[in-house]
Amino acid sequence: MPDVRLGSSQGKWILLTTVLGSSMAMLDSTVVNVALPTIGRDLDASLAALQWTVNAYMVTLAGLILLGGSLGDRYGRRRVFVLGVVWFAAASLLCGLAPDPVVLIAARALQGVGGALLTPGSLALIQASFHPDDRSRAVGLWSGFGGVGAAVGPFLGGWLVDGPGWRWVFLLNVPLALLCAPIAVRHVPESASGPGKGRFDVLGAGLGALALALLTYALIEAGGGGRGVAVSAVLGLAAAVAFVYVEKHRADPMLPPGIFASRRFTAVNLVTLCVYAAFGGFFFLTALQLQVVSGYSPLQAGTALLPTTVLMLLFSARSGALADRTGPRLPLTVGPLLCAAAMLLMLRVGVDADYLTDVLPALLVMGAGMVTLVAPLTATVLASVDTARAGLASGINNAAARAAGLVAVAALPLLTGMGPEAYRSPVAFDAAFSRAMPICAGVLLLGAVLAFTLIRRPPPGCRHPDCRTFCNVAAPPLESGRRT
Template sequence: MPDVRLASPQGKWILLTTVLGSSMAMLDSTVVNVALPRIGHDLDADLAALQWTVNAYMVTLAGLILLGGSLGDRYGRRKIFALGVVWFAAASLLCGLAPSPAVLIAARALQGIGGALLTPGSLALIQASFDPDDRSRAVGLWSGFGGIGAAVGPFLGGWLVAGPGWRWVFLLNVPLALLCVPVALRHVPESADQRAHGRFDVLGAALGALALALLTYALIEARGGSAAVAVTAVAGLAAAVAFVRVERHRPDPMLPPDIFASRQFTAVNLVTLCVYAAFGGFFFLTALQLQVVAGYSPLAAGTALLPTTALMLLFSSRSGALADRTGPRLPLTVGPLLCAAAMLLMLRVGKDADYLTDVLPALLVMGAGMVTLVAPLTATVLASVDATRAGLASGINNAAARAAGLVAVAALPLLAGMGPEAYRSPAAFDAAFDRAMPMCAGVLVLGSAVAFALVRRPGPGCRRPECRTHGSVTAPPLEAGAGGSRGA
């Protein structure tokens, strides 16, 4: 039985190391977008390389995050968490020293593997270590500090890019890991799930990541129109079909198909795909728009994005409480519409855009929309399945959001007509940005329509989220046990 008290010195050390570990991955997911123009300039990278700088990380993270939680349950949560932190830091060092776009992209893919090991493990350590009477408060502190990290991420990234340079966006992870790992090994008790077995759905995880990688490649390179792109697209679809077949026939799959028998669960994941595809495209392009077209410095661009995550940090818990009273259908319908309105407001952001009159109104509306929908979305995911599968449901929903974001980053520049050198031309990028924002808004309207048509109030006695404070814009929060105890 876990028995560590939060007020004890050991409890404080456990909270510190889990916050440090999760913050490494959360910061990395928000600060890199701000660094993209400088990365492109210094490494002479085209737009496709910048897309891969974001997506290489997301491919491996989204494809392996469920497997990462299972490994922690079987072999020890502290062990896998520490391994993930070391792996993430080593890959970050490689990113910071990368001499070329190809090396940077490969290192980002390695970073995603580390993220898949440490991200589910940080919350699992809290669940497994603390006395039940202190667990909810510990989770609240963990999610609150993580939300603060997400909120300051763009600002910190802008400061690093404008000051020491973009490489320090990655190199910063090394000293964090040097602090995190010794604390984890000294103060965090080891834990594992005695019911977990040693068989893992490695084939399913590999096929899922391969399908994402191949389809992402086809979308990014499609503007070239070569035969290799068509072959890659077909191979990606074949890998996706193989993934579905493997998951249907394995005795303990990573992604059990029967979980989608819940109409509510399927509906809320469709909403997730829509909203996080739009969010992924929006934050990728907006960080570029503010610097390439509006002329903002990296620090100014990073600071400009603060209101969105700050609003989520301040009001996400209240939004969840309101949704408990109204039911999820209303916030999941209204929230995406507010975000769609924000993306249309971004059409006002052009050359020499004024922050107070052009940028801030859009980001405030965006933040209001995200506050409205993210907490109810997580609550609905948990309430739509049996309590014993709530952690798995949360992990699937988190992975779906990340996959949607990476597909959007791959597809949106293609659909908006951005050429390989578009980010070097303010006029060309501005025109493409004006075409992309209505597309993102349209996807959000589709998500709103799905929520209105299919989402219903859950029954009484359903499980509620423990992570009530959240500031990440890349994925909904993982809940306790996400990815856990899934062998194959």
């Protein structure tokens, strides 16, 4: 039984290294969007290249995150966590030194592999190391510190872009890793679930990532037409069909189809797809809109986005407690509706937008909607399956959220008619942004309808403090545990 106490020096070191590790991945998901216009100008990149700067990371992370959790369970959570930290730092260094968009995109894909190794391990190390009496408090502190990191991420990104330059958005991960990895090796006890039975579902993970990559490529490049787009779309669909076939017939699948026998689990994942698709498109386009159209500097744009994560940090715990009493149906219906209203309010943000009267009201409503729905969403996922499958359920939900975000970033420019150079023209980008926000609002409205229609029975009270204080906007929190 794990016996490390939170108040001990070892306990403090464990908490520090897990916070540092998770913060690397969290910061990267919040600071990169702010840097995109500057990256585009510096590397002479097209809009498609900027989309891939976001999505290359998301493709490998979403495709491999379940496999990363299983690797930690099998071969040692500390070992895989440290490997992920070092891998992530090396890929970040390559991102920071990238001479052109092609190298940057390849490095971002490698970053996603590192993220898939370290992200599941961060929380797993806490739950595998601390004494049961201290575990909940340790997880709550981990979530709270991570929330602070996510909240300051956009501000930090803007400051780095305006100051030392956009490359430091990535290079910042290197000193964090140099601090994190040695602490983990020295102070964190190794833990594993043992070799178990069966084999790793490498084929399933590969097919899933390949399907995401090919379909994303087809969406991003569809504006240019050509046979390559059609071939990519067909191959992507074929890979998706093969993925479903393999998972259905494999003895030890990465994503066992039987978990979707729970109607509530299936329903809440459909809501997740809608919610995080809208979030992904919103934060990608808003960071560009504020700089390209409204004339904000990167620092101003990053600071402007702070209210959403600050509200989540301050009020998620209360929202989670309220949802325990009311059940998930109400918050999962009202939350998306509030976020949809916020996206319609963003239509006021144009040339020379005033922050207090145009930008802030929309972001406050957005933050209120996210506070309302994020904690109940994760709690409902964990309550919809047996306790033994909580880690698997959470991993699937996290991967679904990230996949939804990358599809939105790929599809919205196509749906709104953004050309390759749209982000260089305030008029063209503003027109496309005005078409994108109603689309995002419509997707959220669909999520609200699904929640109201399909989610009925309230789950038991959420006993997961990470659900209530997690403040990253890119994906729900991961619950550790055996994933197969």
